[in-house]
Amino acid sequence: MSSITEYDKDELVPPQWLNNAFFEQVLQPQSSKGKIKITNITIEPATEKGEHYASVMYRANVTFTLPADCDAAPRQQSKSLIVKALPELRGEKQRLLQDSKLFETEIGIYTEVVPRLEEALQLAGECVQFGASCLYNTLRPLKVLVFEDLTELGYEIVRMRALTVNEIKAAYRKLAKWHAASYKLAKERPEICHKYRHSFMTIPYIVNSSFISSGIKNFIDMLGSVPTLAAYKPYFLKLQPDWAAKCRATYTEYFLNHQQQTYYGICHGDLLANNLMFKHNRVTGELADVLLVDYQLAYVGPLVNDLIYAFYMLYTAEQRANNREELLQYYFESFMQALKRLGCSVEALSFECFQEQLKRQKTLALFLLLSFLPIRYALSAGLLDRDHMMATDEERSELYYNKNYMAELHNILPMYLHFGYLQ
Incomplete structure (x- = not known):
């Protein structure tokens, strides 16, 4: 990760819920009876300081193993994901967003x-x-969206x-x-x-x-x-x-x-x-x-x-x-x-x-x-x-x-x- 001064302060420490269980839920194939296994996660802020305001955003590089019944895809895979959520750090941003839609x-x-x-x-x-592409979303217990990482597709x-x-x-x-x-x-x-x-x-x-x-x-x-x-x-x-x-x-x-x-x-x-x-x-x-x-x-x-x-x-x-x-x-x-x-x-x-x-x-x-x-x-x-x-x-x-x-x-x-x- 680059110098912390390049990122917004409320994105420097990923929240605890951004863990294996969360990404298993996001990446689990709907057609599979078996469960995926997360083998590695690296998380960093998704944008530079000041580039957005109405959320916190993280880039998660996730390595995982697909269940055995997913025959059409390689067992070992990795994906880069963008996670967007409400900020947890108290401040003006949180007050602005907490009662919004x-x-x-x-x-x-x-x-x-x-x-x-x-x-x-x-x-x-x-x-x-x-x-x-929006891969996952929920409003409870947290307000979260997960997207494909467009930088992986050549967008900047x-x-x-x-x-x-x-x-x-x-x-x-x-x-x-x-x-x-x-x-x-x-x-x-x-x-x-x-x-x-x-x-x-x-x-x-x-x-x-x-x-x-x-x-x-x-x-x-x-x-x-x-x-x-x-x-x-x-x-x-x-x-x-x-x-x-x-x-x-x-x-x-x-x-x-x-x-x-x-x-x-x-x-x-x-x-x-x-x-x-x-x-x-x-x-x-x-x-x-x-x-x-x-x-x-x-x-x-x-x-x-x-x-x-x-x-x-x-x-x-x-x-x-x-x-x-x-x-x-x-x-x-x-x-x-x-x-x-x-x-x-x-x-x-x-x-x-x-x-x-x-x-x-x-x-x-x-x-x-x-x-x-x-x-x-x-x-x-x-x-x-x-x-x-x-x-x-x-x-x-x-x-x-x-x-x-x-x-x-x-x-x-x-x-x-x-x-x-x-x-």
Whole structure:
């Protein structure tokens, strides 16, 4: 194992339940009457420090012997597995997650939704894999998922650099297929979608914290102290009343305020670079595939919400300034192609209509601008520990004066004023 400073502190010591008995249960062949025997286990953190937040993750290399009645397979085998669980170390992360439905959501997505989406596309003539194979899951006595290790299949997270425009396009191409298939699912099987009403905005820790309301207050205070941004302060003062309720409404719209001419489906909910795994051709180095991972924040809502989230959490500042239209157009064309392949009607959907749907979700765009983007700048600069990013209003208020964040506001706020987002 590398230096402990490369990993999150709550993943340095594997939990005691991660033992032979657990992996025997995970790897036991269902068709066998005999039992497998674990001969060796090595466990280490599955990701580097700060690469995920809503769980702890371990990579387990397990060597085992299959029962004698498994004639079709070699007796001696080894597998690399990814184990995802709730953190046991007390702290902000545990408090955030303890009463949430994140694991229930992700288990449902992997066991119920993903197979249906992949099957719909396969029947339409396209073989698509969206994520890792989920090998085991349980909610009691512990909340745990076990996946195949995608690194063994040649997939990697992009580290130490931002994603290129072509990599974002590849992610958007896969996302568009997910969106199209989930739109079809929402139309044909709405009872399935009703299970996925939980989102980031329904996590009790978030609902009961001042994270949302303090975000707009801190933002307004910063605007008033920067002469070149002060003209925007009145717009946000008008938005401030009931701001938290307005933000939650962008996530609950499908269930509480269903709109016409809106494409609803299952949003990924957390389209970060860390939640994408890329596979490159070993010979040419060309990008071969990308998978979407981590569905804990998935929810049913306006599909454009994922694109608004990606604009702030996936793009660089330069890409936000120079590539917004190009990337949106690319996604839209990919989405249209996927809808047509699935046999969905697309007559009512034009790029202009799509842009109107984006504009109608302006509250989400502003929420991410003034609550998430300053945190992203602080994390990337190493100025904030991910475990404490939501800890106190005082800590968060300092983030709004990051020079790079304020510089970008001089580009984004005029754009939003022009689009009518501040009305």
